[in-house]
Amino acid sequence: MASGPPSGGGFLRWVELTGAPDGPPRYPFTLPVVAALRDAGRLELDPAVTFLIGDNGTGKSTLIEAIAVAAGFNPEGGSRNFRFATRSTESPLGEHLTLVRGVAKPRTGFFLRAESFYNVATEIERLGVFDGYGGQSLHERSHGESFLDLAAHRFGPRGLYLLDEPEAALSVQGCLALLTRIRDLVDAGSQFVIATHSPILLASPDARILQIEDGGTIRSVGYDEAQPVEWTREFLADPQRYLHYLFADPA
Numbered sequence: 001m002a003s004g005p006p007s008g009g010g011f012l013r014w015v016e017l018t019g020a021p022d023g024p025p026r027y028p029f030t031l032p033v034v035a036a037l038r039d040a041g042r043l044e045l046d047p048a049v050t051f052l053i054g055d056n057g058t059g060k061s062t063l064i065e066a067i068a069v070a071a072g073f074n075p076e077g078g079s080r081n082f083r084f085a086t087r088s089t090e091s092p093l094g095e096h097l098t099l100v101r102g103v104a105k106p107r108t109g110f111f112l113r114a115e116s117f118y119n120v121a122t123e124i125e126r127l128g129v130f131d132g133y134g135g136q137s138l139h140e141r142s143h144g145e146s147f148l149d150l151a152a153h154r155f156g157p158r159g160l161y162l163l164d165e166p167e168a169a170l171s172v173q174g175c176l177a178l179l180t181r182i183r184d185l186v187d188a189g190s191q192f193v194i195a196t197h198s199p200i201l202l203a204s205p206d207a208r209i210l211q212i213e214d215g216g217t218i219r220s221v222g223y224d225e226a227q228p229v230e231w232t233r234e235f236l237a238d239p240q241r242y243l244h245y246l247f248a249d250p251a
């Protein structure tokens, strides 16, 4: 591991929303977070690690997919060389985003979507490129093992990594392993943008945490005020009290 503070890659500096398709507004241009992005003018990214957090349905996947498409990744995930499509459901948001890039270019990169990772594993099998992924078909590994294989073997220095809920398959130990791997890759000049609900991943040192709030506003928050951290802490401090209220018969 390198000494000193993590530097990150700084490949993507910020994201701007420029325009919208003609005609009546449709998904994703109807999402409050998209309107908030337009009003804000730009979404500043950290040179090392940026998290997107927010409740279910606030638009984190939509945003990260659009950033991935604008950065040249396959909307279903994979490296920039992947061009397979099992079902075209990507939104047109990526075509309307402008990515303002830093001076350095990433040497490699990957877009990981937990929900379509099965299709990425199938594509890796079809291409027969197991060596870069730990030497074994990812279909022969558990869901969590395959995510960790990917991070350990396919992710490398000076990479741009866009991850959508990578914790979906991971145990607490798995999240801690990924946290360590992210830290090492940041020290080796990589940049991450990660949509997550995981209070463990959010502990990534010096990360920028962008929280999508009610009404779609995007606010930069500290670790302790990040919703997944605050609410998980409150629940774990007294689970019985929460269950009492949750299961109470409505009066």
Ligand SMILES: Nc1ncnc2c1ncn2[C@@H]1O[C@H](COP(=O)(O)OP(=O)(O)OP(=O)(O)O)[C@@H](O)[C@H]1O
Pocket (backbone or CB within 6 Å): 027, 031, 054, 055, 056, 057, 058, 059, 060, 061, 062, 063, 089
């Ligand atoms: N292809 C689509 N067509 C229409 N609406 C969509 C489409 N995909 C997503 N949506 C809607 O857009 C909203 C944001 O979805 P998105 O998946 O981006 O949320 P999210 O913040 O990633 O949620 P989660 O935390 O549950 O993964 C949701 O209300 C969803 O129903």
